[in-house]
Amino acid sequence: MNRTGSVDPQGARFASDLDDRPALSARILAIDDEPLNTRVLQRLLEHAGYRDVHCLTDPRDVLPSFLEMRPDLVLLDLHMPYFDGFAVMERLQPWLSPDEYLPIVVLTADITPEAKRRALAAGAADFLTKPFDSVEVLLRIQNLLEIRSLHQQLRQRTDLLEERLGGILDSLDQVVWSATMDGRPTFVSPAVEPLFGTPATRLLDDPQLGRALLLAGGVGHPWNGLTGSPGGDSDELEYQITRPDGVERWLRTRCRIVRDADGAPIRIDGISADITEHRRLVEEVARLAAEREMNRIKREFVSIASHELRTPLSALVGFSELLLQPDVAEDERQLWTQTMYGESLRLTQIVDDLLDLSRIEAGRITIDPVPVDPREVVDRALAPFEAGPDGTRLARDYAAELPLIPADSAKLGQVLTNLLSNAIKYSPDGGAIIVRITQAGEVVRFSVVDQGLGIPTEELRRLFERFYRVQESDRGGIRGTGLGLYISKQLVELHDGRIWAESAGLGKGSTFVLELPAIMSPVGAEVDHG
Amino acid sequence: MVKSPHVLIAEDEASLRLLFGATLKRTGVRVTEACDGAQVLALVERDRPDLILLDVGLPKIDGHAVCRAVKSAPETADVVVVLVTARAQPADRAEGLAHGADEYLTKPFSPARLIEVVQRCLRDVEEH
Numbered sequence: 019m020n021r022t023g024s025v026d027p028q029g030a031r032f033a034s035d036l037d038d039r040p041a042l043s044a045r046i047l048a049i050d051d052e053p054l055n056t057r058v059l060q061r062l063l064e065h066a067g068y069r070d071v072h073c074l075t076d077p078r079d080v081l082p083s084f085l086e087m088r089p090d091l092v093l094l095d096l097h098m099p100y101f102d103g104f105a106v107m108e109r110l111q112p113w114l115s116p117d118e119y120l121p122i123v124v125l126t127a128d129i130t131p132e133a134k135r136r137a138l139a140a141g142a143a144d145f146l147t148k149p150f151d152s153v154e155v156l157l158r159i160q161n162l163l164e165i166r167s168l169h170q171q172l173r174q175r176t177d178l179l180e181e182r183l184g185g186i187l188d189s190l191d192q193v194v195w196s197a198t199m200d201g202r203p204t205f206v207s208p209a210v211e212p213l214f215g216t217p218a219t220r221l222l223d224d225p226q227l228g229r230a231l232l233l234a235g236g237v238g239h240p241w242n243g244l245t246g247s248p249g250g251d252s253d254e255l256e257y258q259i260t261r262p263d264g265v266e267r268w269l270r271t272r273c274r275i276v277r278d279a280d281g282a283p284i285r286i287d288g289i290s291a292d293i294t295e296h297r298r299l300v301e302e303v304a305r306l307a308a309e310r311e312m313n314r315i316k317r318e319f320v321s322i323a324s325h326e327l328r329t330p331l332s333a334l335v336g337f338s339e340l341l342l343q344p345d346v347a348e349d350e351r352q353l354w355t356q357t358m359y360g361e362s363l364r365l366t367q368i369v370d371d372l373l374d375l376s377r378i379e380a381g382r383i384t385i386d387p388v389p390v391d392p393r394e395v396v397d398r399a400l401a402p403f404e405a406g407p408d409g410t411r412l413a414r415d416y417a418a419e420l421p422l423i424p425a426d427s428a429k430l431g432q433v434l435t436n437l438l439s440n441a442i443k444y445s446p447d448g449g450a451i452i453v454r455i456t457q458a459g460e461v462v463r464f465s466v467v468d469q470g471l472g473i474p475t476e477e478l479r480r481l482f483e484r485f486y487r488v489q490e491s492d493r494g495g496i497r498g499t500g501l502g503l504y505i506s507k508q509l510v511e512l513h514d515g516r517i518w519a520e521s522a523g524l525g526k527g528s529t530f531v532l533e534l535p536a537i538m539s540p541v542g543a544e545v546d547h548g
Numbered sequence: 549m550v551k552s553p554h555v556l557i558a559e560d561e562a563s564l565r566l567l568f569g570a571t572l573k574r575t576g577v578r579v580t581e582a583c584d585g586a587q588v589l590a591l592v593e594r595d596r597p598d599l600i601l602l603d604v605g606l607p608k609i610d611g612h613a614v615c616r617a618v619k620s621a622p623e624t625a626d627v628v629v630v631l632v633t634a635r636a637q638p639a640d641r642a643e644g645l646a647h648g649a650d651e652y653l654t655k656p657f658s659p660a661r662l663i664e665v666v667q668r669c670l671r672d673v674e675e676h
Contacts, residue, residue: 324632325605332656333563339659340570350570357563 026107036300042067044163047089049106050125051098055148066156080106085113089120090166091159094142096126107140119169121162125150184208192291195232199283201276203228203235213269213292231259232271232288251275256293268294311509319485319500326368326483326499329359371501375484378508385426385512389537392420392455392462399434400453408442408451408481415454421536423462425513430534433506433517437466437530440502442526445470457536461515464532473521473528481519482507510534553670554578556597558588558614559632560606568601571659572666585609589617592624599669601662604624604644619648628669665673 038438042212050057057072063071074080077098078318084092092110096103103124114120121143126133134145144158187194187207193214194207202225206218211422214221214231221228252274260266273288337354340346346354377383393416404412425512433454441451449469456463473488485500508515515534521527555572559565560583569579580595582588585606590602600618604611611631618624632651644652651665 112563218649328634328655329561329564333567336564336571336659336662340567340574343574353566354570357566361563422668 030307042069044068044090044166045070045072045087046091046093046159047072047074047084047087048093048341049077049080049098049103050093050502051075051077052095055095062152062155063159077101077103077106077469081109081113084110091163092120092122093159094122094124096124096128096137104136104140107142111141117173120165121166123158125155141521153468164285166534187203190463193232194289195287196276197228197232197288199286199311201225201229201232201286203232204285206232211293213267213290214259215265216288227262231261231269232273232290251277267292268297315485322485322487323368323372323499327365330368333361334358334365368404371499371505374505375501378505383508385429385509385510387424387426387513390425390427392423392425392464392534395425395430395435396453396455396464398427399431399438403437403438403442409452411440411442411448411450415452417456420455420457420462423534423536425481425534429509430513433509433532434464434466436502436506440530441466441468441470441528443498444468449527458533460536460538462534462536464534465529467527467529469527471528472524472526473519474524475521478519552576552578552596553599554580554597555666556580556588556591556595556600558582558606558611559583559603560584564603567659568662571662572601575663575667577666583607585611585614586634588614592618592627595619596624597627598673599628599630599666601630601632601666602649604631612644615644615647615649621633623668626673628673630665637643 035506041503046063048056048063048071048075050056050059052253053075056075059167060071060073071109072085072089073306078100094103094106098106101109103126110120110122122141123144123146124137124142125146125148126137127148129147137145143162146155146158158426187209189208190207191213192207193210195203195210197203203221206221208218210216210218210221216231217228221231252272254270254272256268256270258266258268269290270293271288271290273286275283276285276287278284290293337358341354374383396416400412400414401408438451438453445451445468448472451469452465452467454463454467456465477488481488482503486504487498487500493523507517512533513534515532517530519529555577557565557568557572557579559568559581562583565581565583569581572579580591580597582591583606586608588600588602588606589609591597600614602611602614606614609617611633615629615631618627618629628651629649630651630653631644631647632653632655633644634655640653643656651669653662653665
């Protein structure tokens with residue numbers, strides 16, 4: 019038996035079964051300083067069907083041959099003149115691309131475990147000793163070539179995916195990114211520069227910047243909901259950034275924590291989009307809608323005001339004309355004159371409201387506060403109503419002790435008059451109207467309580483808006499310009515006070531509350547000094 | 549003897565009801581009053597007035613709806629309807645007439661004008 023190996027017929031027969039394998043087109047480079055050995059190997063491989071086998075006996079030629087041939091597998095002897103197999107592997111190393119798997123099979127007569135260990139450590143894929151078994155050599159070569167082929171397929175597939183993904187990312191307006199759990203970016207897609215105004219490299223080099231731009235802070239940062247606790251694994255945030263180039267943009271970022279098989283968080287993946295234009299449009303739409311609503315309300319106001327003015331004017335013009343006729347009976351004359359007087363007051367009220375409105379709009383309304391007794395102001399406001407047809411419905415409920423308040427009694431009286439006339443107007447079916455004055459800490463509270471039509475909860479706030487009137491068909495017969503409560507609110511605010519409405523809903527009556535700061539007597543001061 | 553004509557005044561403002569009533573009574577017509585749309589329809593059904601002086605801005609059922617109801621029912625279609633409104637746009641007038649009103653008055657108007665319109669409408673019906 020030849021110690022350097024021989025072609026055994028069994029091996030050749032076996033190899034013929036492999037004929038149609040594509041692996042047979044693999045390029046094999048065999049390096050052995052003993053020409054006899056290379057010849058044997060060449061014959062074995064060619065018998066087995068490999069068509070592209072190249073043999074070298076001088077290891078000094080390895081690099082040019084390697085580079086010319088670009089083999090798929092190298093068969094390498096260890097002990098050779100000039101330089102040994104380890105040196106060959108070292109020389110080849112720089113020429114192997116990191117994602118290429120080039121199997122090197124060491125074929126040596128050196129059977130020491132030391133040599134085997136060194137060879138495998140240096141990167142050999144397999145280690146076979148001479149004399150070798152032809153079938154084993156062929157099978158091992160075949161296995162290694164199969165592994166290499168799988169490597170190549172995998173790389174091609176990865177390249178294809180990367181190319182496709184790259185194309186997608188290139189065409190995206192959004193930035194797709196990954197970051198460490200503390201928010202330091204590790205990957206950003208190409209759209210990063212148009213979006214963030216900074217190249218990817220700067221973003222990756224400057225963790226602070228990356229955190230700020232991608233995540234509005236890192237995990238657990240109050241600006242985002244990535245807490246890592248249950249329910250906190252993903253979030254969508256909208257935030258404004260100031261880019262390194264000074265441009266301010268609005269971003270929407272969707273991000274999630276990626277976990278490994280054991281559930282441990284490993285990184286954050288996210289996608290960020292520029293929503294500046296979107297937000298601008300949304301705001302523009304909201305502004306236009308508000309403007310349209312204001313215009314609608316104004317048009318409605320003009321129509322209401324015109325109605326409110328025309329009704330008393332019609333009465334005044336009409337009755338004057340009737341009164342000018344020669345044969346008017348005395349009782350008719352009196353009734354008509356009284357009606358005209360009432361309509362004149364109504365006209366005056368509307369004109370006053372309109373003048374107040376224009377003064378408020380121009381910021382020209384001022385108050386002249388002096389210390390006043392809240393009971394006196396309310397009494398004065400009540401007097402004309404008590405003298406009128408609804409007098410018996412009105413009731414007072416004043417606290418025994420009340421502090422003075424700094425107020426402009428004419429303006430405060432105007433507010434109370436407005437609340438009282440509303441209470442009467444909006445309880446057409448009667449019911450008591452109570453005016454209450456209480457002290458609540460450092461404020462004096464006035465409440466006007468009625469049992470009338472009530473106010474839907476959702477309209478309570480809007481009542482005090484300019485021109486606003488409750489939209490309810492049942493109160494169609496009740497007139498108003500929608501100015502009274504708006505003016506009242508402005509006057510109350512000039513007094514540093516608050517005004518609001520309460521109602522349990524339609525048909526449940528309403529309460530209007532007005533709070534003004536009290537003049538507090540100094541702590542420990544004698545009250546009964548005079 | 550000719551029966552005196554019957555006018556229904558449908559107006560929610562008390563002062564104007566008084567004014568229109570006083571004005572028309574001086575011309576010898578019989579006057580009844582209503583202050584919301586539902587009341588108008590009930591009175592039209594019961595009394596069959598010759599003419600309704602109908603305010604557009606009535607509560608409950610507005611004047612336009614009342615006018616449509618009166619004019620579309622065969623038994624009340626010949627009741628004369630004079631719409632009264634505080635709105636003075638030409639389009640409002642067209643809308644009022646589209647609802648079948650016979651005449652249209654815009655506030656404020658003088659008692660003389662009211663008398664003129666009502667008498668003309670009543671005369672037209674008589675001649676018809």
